[in-house]
Amino acid sequence: MIEVTHLVKRHGSKTVVDDVSFTAMPGRVTGFLGPNGAGKSSTLRILLGLDRPTSGTALVDGVAYRSLDRPLQRVGAMLDGPGANKGRTARAHLRWVAQSNAIPTSRVEEVLALTGLQGAAGKRIGAFSLGMGQRLGIATALLGDPGILVLDEPTNGLDPDGIRWMRGFLRSLADAGKTVLLSSHLMSEMEDTADDIVVIVRGHVVASGAGSEVLGDHASLEEAFFALTDARTEYGARAEHPDPEGRDR
Template identity: 70%
Template sequence: MIEVSRLVKRHGTKVVVRDVSFTARAGRVTGFLGPNGAGKSSTLRILLGLDSADAGTALIGGKPYRALRNPLRTVGSLLEGSGAHRSRTARGHLSWVAASNGIPRSRVPEVLDLVGLGDVGRKRVGGFSLGMNQRLGLAAALLGDPEVLVLDEPVNGLDPHGIRWLREFLRARAATGRTVLLSSHLMSELASTADDLVVIHHGEIVHSGPKGDVTTGHASLEDAFFALTDREDRWDS
């Protein structure tokens, strides 16, 4: 389980995350929805130990990320592409990541096959397309067969076949009792994939709960989202 409680983050005098609280439960895909600049990435960076909060907590299985031993065995993440050096091969990159967390090297070809990169594992990352880089990043997230996945805009660069594959993969992952937190501004994908939704706007949570609670009374998730955020904008004015 992911538990975020009363999280606050400031950049100078600007508050980018304000009293953010939500839970992502095991066996569910939780969609983290908001426009660009709403505070999604800042929240995820704190959750994954890449940044520090000014207040509040972000826990994975009851612990902060930095307290996890061999964290890739507990949580896999995809933020801003694969992070692989252009001169490395896909296999070389994943082998290094696996070694850093005590993961058997035999896991590398398994995850490459899983994400559809088995035939290009010995090619250098510099020749990869955006979609291939996304798949490589997902392969790295899956190396430790973690109980928790945290993915930020994972369909970026994927073709329609890849998008459909990822949607089905994440649903299947949650069905085995794993926790999936999926951050995106693409409402059509979250409408098709998520069980629960956390909606963030101007750094604040405006709704958190089952997807049906958000969409009830609206023709689509898009209509529900704009109804929520337009209301918040009126309150701010």
């Protein structure tokens, strides 16, 4: 499982993550939802050992990511796309990542098949569409057959068929007992995919629980989201306290 407890991150005088706590459980897709600049990426970077918290903890199976031995076999992650050298082929990229974490190279062909990239395995990544790049990012995250997956905007750039595939694929991973933490700002997709939802705005968690609990009496997650975040986001704050000189900053 993933357990984030009283997490705080400050950059100078600016607090970007402010006392954030939530859990993501095995066998469930947990949606991490918020507008741009809400603190989602900062939280995930701390969880994955790419940044240090000011205070609080972000643990995977009770351990900090930095303390994991062969981390790709415990946690698979995709932040900011596939993160691959564009001059390499998909197969070469996956083989390099596998070797770096003592993962059998036979696993490369398995994840290529799982993500539908067999036909593009010999293609250079620089020629990939955005959607193919997202699939490669998922394939990389799955290389170590980890029990935990952390995915940031995995549907970015996918067409409707790709989004439907991703939704079903993430569901199958959770049904196999994996912990899936999915960050996004796409509310309609999150409503169709996530079992549990955490809503973060301006570094604060404003709602957390099963999807039905977060929706409450609202007709949709989008409606619930705006009810929770109105006047907390940059645009809501402008509407509530407009610039007296009419300027849009």
